[in-house]
Amino acid sequence: MTKQAEGADERPARGRGRRPADEVRADVFRAVGEVLLTEGIAGLTFERVARLSGVSKTTLYKWWPSKGALALDGYFHAVEQTLAFEDTGDIRADLLHQLRSFVRIMTTTPAGRVVTELVGQSQTDEDLATAFRTLYSSERRRLAGERLARARELGQIRADVDVQVLVDQLWGAVYHRLLIPDEPVTDDFVVALVGNLFDGVART
Amino acid sequence: MTKQAEGADERPARGRGRRPADEVRADVFRAVGEVLLTEGIAGLTFERVARLSGVSKTTLYKWWPSKGALALDGYFHAVEQTLAFEDTGDIRADLLHQLRSFVRIMTTTPAGRVVTELVGQSQTDEDLATAFRTLYSSERRRLAGERLARARELGQIRADVDVQVLVDQLWGAVYHRLLIPDEPVTDDFVVALVGNLFDGVART
CATH class of the missing domain: 1.10.357.10 (Tetracycline Repressor, domain 2)
Incomplete structure (x- = not known):
């Protein structure tokens, strides 16, 4: 400018x-x-x-x-390091750490708006939608899937769980609140996302 | 026309x-x-x-x-009946039934495109975003929350669970695949959404 x-x-x-x-x-x-x-x-x-x-x-x-x-x-590439998937051996702690980094970028930098606007425009722009999936989301999905699959191999996630569904129930749930902001993206929310999936929400 | x-x-x-x-x-x-x-x-x-x-x-x-x-x-109003939350007393069955109806509308009628385009345009149109939340999403959230809260009262969902987070991990997860279609919205996906949350994904 x-x-x-x-x-x-x-x-x-x-x-x-x-x-x-x-x-x-x-x-x-x-x-x-x-x-x-x-x-x-x-x-x-x-x-x-x-x-x-x-x-x-x-x-x-x-x-x-x-x-x-x-x-x-x-x-x-700008967020690749910040959004890297640590592997300390503790999948719950590593997910919480990564999700907090993701939420921090999305809620405290202009990146949140960049991503939601690109997703928004992708709904009516097929070329942009393809670019979004090819250059960004499918790679992020792959990286998340790799970390989750390692936890599954170690028995920290049940063998019958499709780890790609977890991507939608963790990061996808955050996207939902960013794109349709009826409810805020708080730290309690992030903690609950991981807790609900790993502990299960049914009475034990 | x-x-x-x-x-x-x-x-x-x-x-x-x-x-x-x-x-x-x-x-x-x-x-x-x-x-x-x-x-x-x-x-x-x-x-x-x-x-x-x-x-x-x-x-x-x-x-x-x-x-x-x-x-x-x-x-x-057009989808209100189809997307009603049944209460047979079995929260898992009722959620599965409602999610299947929701997915059917979103994937087999032009409604899916209507909703994703409106969410898309809402990212850069503040009036539309307000209309979306006021006239559609917050009401759907309220209806889902009521059904989930009843299940919680009956002890089918743990007392410490924030049912609004479940909205993001169920319907929000579907929205994620509709808005960023890296993975398909299948019946297996819907079944896994409910199963992951109620059974928990950790090894038992």
Whole structure:
């Protein structure tokens, strides 16, 4: 949004020669993540990312055909470390830890709005919906599924449980409150999500 | 969408004199529900509803300030019977029955698309978001909560369980798969939602 940088948005890649693709992508992800986590999707433009990353718009468009794809790929990488699935051997503690990190990002940074707006727009934009699933949600599902499957192998989750259903009953339940905010996303809520599933809600 | 009816959309209320408001509203809900469940929101216009219900556009606008409000109020009433919460005394069976009805409406009629599009648009339209919560989701939440609270009173659900969290882990989990369709909404999924919560997923 800075005026003085206008017209400078096609600045070529820094230095001479071609940088390795991984390095270029890392610079782009850093730039996209920075914008999304501080300003949200309103601040994200190809021009801005080109300026911040020193990667040409031509290259950006070659790898990310749309702003949605750029946002999702960048966002996935920006939150990957924060949303990593720890494995201390205690599945309940690890889930609680991860869900709290997820809730913190979604409720205390512009990321919450970024994600809910992208899910929102995905309902009427098939390309964005595909980008969302391919570049973000299916990967998050896979990572959650891996951690849950390890707990199942150790007998901490029953063998007959489909761990993908747990993804919907944990993270999906949080999404539900974020997308249709009839009830707040509190720490008690997060604790109850894990407790209900692991303890069962029926009288014992 | 019928061409011949164009220009006839301001047809006054049938018969003479003023009909009772409840009767007028019922006619409107019937018209809105009919359109939404057969064609989805694309077919819904104030003109069309005025024609089908015999209620003037002036009256419609007085009671429902936007198409979103009209759609949500009409949809709520259209599905109210189908989505009623039975009470046979068996909470697991009743939940399964209700969830199956909900999933059937969402996956086999245009209603699924209506609801996901309204949730989608609600992410960037504050008025629609308010209408969605006021006219639809908070009422559905209240009805679900009442049935679950009765089960809790009977000791079928533990006294320390916040039944509103169960709403997110049952219907919210379904919404998650409808809004971000990485995984399908199958009958096995519905059965697992109830089973995971009532049996608990930890090894016993």
